[in-house]
Amino acid sequence: MTIVSIKDTACAEIDRRGVEAIRIAKDILEHPESGFRERRTSRTTADALSSLGARVEDGIAVTGLRGMLDSGRAGPTVAVMGELDSLIVPGHPHADADTGAAHACGHHCQIGSMLSACMGLLAPGVMQALSGRVALLAVPAEEYIEIEYRDELRRSGVIEFLGGKPEFIRLGKLDDVDMAMMTHTIAGPRGAKFAVGGTNNGMLAKRVSFTGTAAHAGAAPHAGVNALNAAMIAMSAIHAQRETYRDEDTIRIHPIITRGGSAVSSVPADVRMETFVRGRSVEAFTSASRKVDRALRAGAMAVGGSVTITTLPGYMPIRSEPIMLALHEENAARLVGEDNIAPLGHRTGSTDMGDVSQIMPVIHPYVAAASGNSHGVDYVIEDYETAVLTAGKAMAMTVIDLLGDGAAKALEVRRTYRAPMSKLEYLSTVRAVAGEETYKE
Numbered sequence: 001m002t003i004v005s006i007k008d009t010a011c012a013e014i015d016r017r018g019v020e021a022i023r024i025a026k027d028i029l030e031h032p033e034s035g036f037r038e039r040r041t042s043r044t045t046a047d048a049l050s051s052l053g054a055r056v057e058d059g060i061a062v063t064g065l066r067g068m069l070d071s072g073r074a075g076p077t078v079a080v081m082g083e084l085d086s087l088i089v090p091g092h093p094h095a096d097a098d099t100g101a102a103h104a105c106g107h108h109c110q111i112g113s114m115l116s117a118c119m120g121l122l123a124p125g126v127m128q129a130l131s132g133r134v135a136l137l138a139v140p141a142e143e144y145i146e147i148e149y150r151d152e153l154r155r156s157g158v159i160e161f162l163g164g165k166p167e168f169i170r171l172g173k174l175d176d177v178d179m180a181m182m183t184h185t186i187a188g189p190r191g192a193k194f195a196v197g198g199t200n201n202g203m204l205a206k207r208v209s210f211t212g213t214a215a216h217a218g219a220a221p222h223a224g225v226n227a228l229n230a231a232m233i234a235m236s237a238i239h240a241q242r243e244t245y246r247d248e249d250t251i252r253i254h255p256i257i258t259r260g261g262s263a264v265s266s267v268p269a270d271v272r273m274e275t276f277v278r279g280r281s282v283e284a285f286t287s288a289s290r291k292v293d294r295a296l297r298a299g300a301m302a303v304g305g306s307v308t309i310t311t312l313p314g315y316m317p318i319r320s321e322p323i324m325l326a327l328h329e330e331n332a333a334r335l336v337g338e339d340n341i342a343p344l345g346h347r348t349g350s351t352d353m354g355d356v357s358q359i360m361p362v363i364h365p366y367v368a369a370a371s372g373n374s375h376g377v378d379y380v381i382e383d384y385e386t387a388v389l390t391a392g393k394a395m396a397m398t399v400i401d402l403l404g405d406g407a408a409k410a411l412e413v414r415r416t417y418r419a420p421m422s423k424l425e426y427l428s429t430v431r432a433v434a435g436e437e438t439y440k441e
Contacts, residue, residue, distance in 0.1 A: 001129050003404045007331075010120030010396045017119045018389040024048050025112030025388050029094050029381075032086035032101040032108075035141025035164065036153060038063040041084045045111055045138045052118050054136055061159065061167035067136035069121055075132025075407035076414055078399050079174070081182035081353075082114035083107040083142040083164070091377040104379040106185030106370055109387040111138060113183050113367070116392025121399060130403035132410060135177050139164040142352055144314060147207050147274045148258060151310065162205065162312055165352035166430065169359065169423060178414050179324060179361040181398065182353065183391040185381060186366035187374065193336040193386060194394070195366040196329050198344025200351055201250055201278040202285055203314035204433050208255075208273040208296055210234075212305040215267045224267030225305045228260055231271045234299030234307075238275075241291045249284035250348045253277050253292060278350055281317060286433075297439045306440035313430040318354035319420075321361030323413050324398065328363055331397035335390055342368075349374075358426050361417045363398075367391040 001009070014021075024044060033041050042063040049056050054067030063084060085107060089095060092102035118136055121127055127134075141150070141164040150162040161167050168174055189195055210231050215224030238253055245251040255275035261268030277292055279285030293309055300307035333341050344366065353364045369387035372378030381387050402410040421429065 001125060003400060006126055006129050006400050006404060007397045009123045010126050010400060011393045013123030014116045014120040014389055014393050014396065018116050018392070021112045021116040021119065021392065022384045022388050024115060025108045025384065028108035028111055029103050032094065032096055032103050034088055034099070034101050034146060035085040035143055036062045036150060036159065038084040038140050042138065045084065048115055049118065049136060052122055054118060060173055061140055061164055061171060063140045064164060064168060065138040066173055069118070069127055069134040069136070071127045071130040071132055071403065073131040075403055076178035076410040077133040077135055077176055078402050078410060079135040079137050079177045079180035080114050080117050080395055080399065081137045081139055081180055082110035084111065084138050084140050085143050087143050087375055088145055089375065089377055093380065104375050104377070105143065106381055106387065107142070109185050109369070109381055109384070110182060112388035113391035113395065114138065116389050117396040117399070120393060120396035126400070130400065131407040132403045134399055137168065139168060144205060144276070147205055147312070148272070151207050151312065161430065163315060163352040163355070166313070166355050169355060170427065174356065174360070175423070177360065178410065179321065179402070180356055181324065181328070181363045181395055183395060184364065184366050185370045185387050186368050187370040187372055187379065188368055189342045191340070192342035192368050193340040193390070194332040195342045195344045195368060196332070197320055197325055198347055200318040200347045200349060200354055201252065201280055202282060202317040202354055203276045203278040203350040204285060204289055205312045205314045206275050206277065206292065207310040207312065208275070209308045210271040210300060210305055212267065212269045212303065214269040217265050217267050221267055224269070225303055226267050227271040227305050228268040230299040230303045230305045230307065231257060231273055233302045234296045237295030237298045238292055241295065244291070245288060248280065250280045250346065251278065251284060251288045252348050253288065276314065278348065280346065300439055301441045304441050306438060308436065308438045310436045311433060313433040315350045315352045316354040316358050318351060318364060319357045320363050321413060321417055323409065324361055324363045324402070327401045327409065328365055328394060328398045331401070332365070332394045335393055355426070358421045359419050359423050361413050
């Protein structure tokens, strides 16, 4: 079989069986679960992988999964990834009525496209024509939300990192993987079907607790110390820093108050905040982090309260491997036409695929099949065939390019790629971000 005929066989199998991948994606859409809570989503995905014939390991980083396909010939291991978790977006048309969980970022279609790629690779004769293995990784908790909940999991020893892929790295579940890919949904760019390349911001997170003194808010406010005022002053001080950031560093800081007090009749004594500090480089967001800490301390100082700042490792900036990127772009163009491929520039969001890119070659293309604003109440998938089947075909075809012909392309990628960090260097770097300080005036 030629590489072209192997790809044709895989794509025909996806066309034949793909309705099931779309059904599973839509089922996950209707049962959204946020990070490290994806019990049903994990079971659904595990059952689907097992039914396809993949050997499945579950319970990784709480809810993660790992399926394996083996060609029977020695060669590199290529990972195809999907993310299990949802956001919390009350008001989304597919939000859970009780939790507010909603797939307002399209992760359900990532699972669908991973499954459709698996279907194509398991078509008769496809894996037998390749050299190496394919790891199918369903990863929890990419959306870095519910920081207080996840930090409690960390403190109790259930996890160390608050994102799924850093946990997979820590647990050694990528130790035998040589390169990885996944496809994210996107609304636009206008007219295109795929968007490729580009970079993303990295980030760290903060869990902040302001402590004051409770008192009767009407009869004796002078006897209290208002922790909410401390938080408001801190937020104003954070905003006052914005003119100090260089445009090219694309700094993004967006705090929220998660607890504003206990009762309106009592001076707030326990106020909590969460925030990200994002930037184009590690140096940029760590520098901004120091300014945020300064602002948080200033709020506590102003009212005579205290603040505890817990800084948590977030995600690293992403980089794409050029050989893999070119292969995927060629395959995507074959499926949708060259005019329907758009280059990506820098994106100021963050993804833990950036962490994987620090230790191995990755690509993270986007498939344009949605409408609305990402993470918003109006973000919905309009074209499931493109989001699940076309995206799956492009990944399956790219795996075939990498592992076909004795895995020549994958071996070239492995030989020429210079990872920014080893696994140990990566773990040391992200662990160095973690810290906690309490400031009291």
